Amino acid sequence: MNVDITDLTRRFGRTQAVAGVSLQAGAGVFGLLGPNGAGKTSLLRMMATVLPPTSGRMRLLDRDPRSYAPRREIRRRLGYLPQNLGYYPGFTVAEFVEYFALLKDIPPGQVARAVAASIEHVDLGDKARTKLRTLSGGMLRRVGIAQAIVNGPELLLLDEPTAGLDPEQRVSFRALLRDLGQRATVIVSTHLVEDVGAACTEVALMDAGKIVFHGTPDELTARGEGSGAAGDAPLERGYSAVLAAARSVTAARS
């Protein structure tokens, strides 16, 4: 298992952002759904080794990220796209991707080819020597994806990757996700259930820091059938039905 998490929690002062999440994920595309404030980003940041957990056990790529040497090894094999990725406006696309390729410890002799391949993957070849300050939001998002995949990651964590992409780009991005998911564990946090339906082999739904559903997109869709839950698409109805059920259980307990 590339991701093996048991009873993981994270607190920010009095706020419990992640409340006892257990998760195992191997190769494939794993969708993380949930409303705002559900704890998706905190969970992703912990897996990205940015944020230490308050409690619980986490193993990534069969290593314990709490120790320096395994954490460094994990980071060499990790791709991460944060929700708010900052950009160096004076860098070109190729320079930006190369910067992170070097920081990921890719051997210097392989950097140029890895940079070119990842830029081609996100279809930004014609913008490779363009300054980032001149690019649109969707293009910048693709630059972010390029840096995330430049090291051929075994664990790829993407926080709202399709935000700002136009429909055509989203379709090709989902194809890229499916391709990457054949070799690596790809975890995608998103609000867009159609991304999950089109690209994910597994899905987890988070609410109030907990995983309230874990299964396949088809199983999530099935939860919405005949439930009368709101939603335009079957998967959206499943999403709404699971959330409503989880919240009614919480309300009954309190």
Next chain:
Amino acid sequence: MSDMNAGLPPGASAPWATAPPDVDLGRVWTGVAAQVWRRDPGRVERLAGRLLRSPGLARALVATPSLLLGWIIATAVVLAVGVVATLGTGTPYVALCAPALAAAGIAYAYGPGIDPAFELSRTMAVGDRMVLLVRTLAVFGLNAALGLAASAASGVAAALTFGWLVPMTAACAIALAAATLARSANVGVAAGIAGWVIMLLAGRATLGQYTAAITDAALVFPYLLFAACCCAVALFASRISRGTS
């Protein structure tokens, strides 16, 4: 490919349109693109890469905001004005302003306030603390060298030429601690300059002269102790991870 055949007789195809079946054109193109888009590291970056034994760390070093050419020129200009003022008035302006300049440079070396991709940088194999350390030492060293050159050029006594190095260490340390703790380069600059001004005014109040904060040998140990405490605070603050869900 159809555009590439434009201008050819109907039914004819360009020689480049037919490639041997075992050639992976995508792979070839990636190889070509890699050569075209390759960036040649400058002399400083190559040297830093050899010294640090890490091309990533070297790249992070040359991208330091307070080591960019514009910043270095601005620092040199301020010190040059200090040299002229020192020569004209006899007041050691270089020694008085060098610690504050260095503190500002340190605050702008690395951190979430100045690095737009700081969150991403924290997930890299080349650790963010190592980047912070290397950048801080480089900024400190460069400012010390520029300050010493300016001090020597201003022709003041040896105690003043070298005396400000220890207070500079303390001013830099408080700037680093404040910038790391507040996650803001501007707060670091303000803390560094304010700390240094308070020391100058305190020296003026107790011994009657501004240079007391530089020349008083009794202050060396407190400066170094204070700097060590600030560095400990910076290390602790860079260990804490904060954020929202």
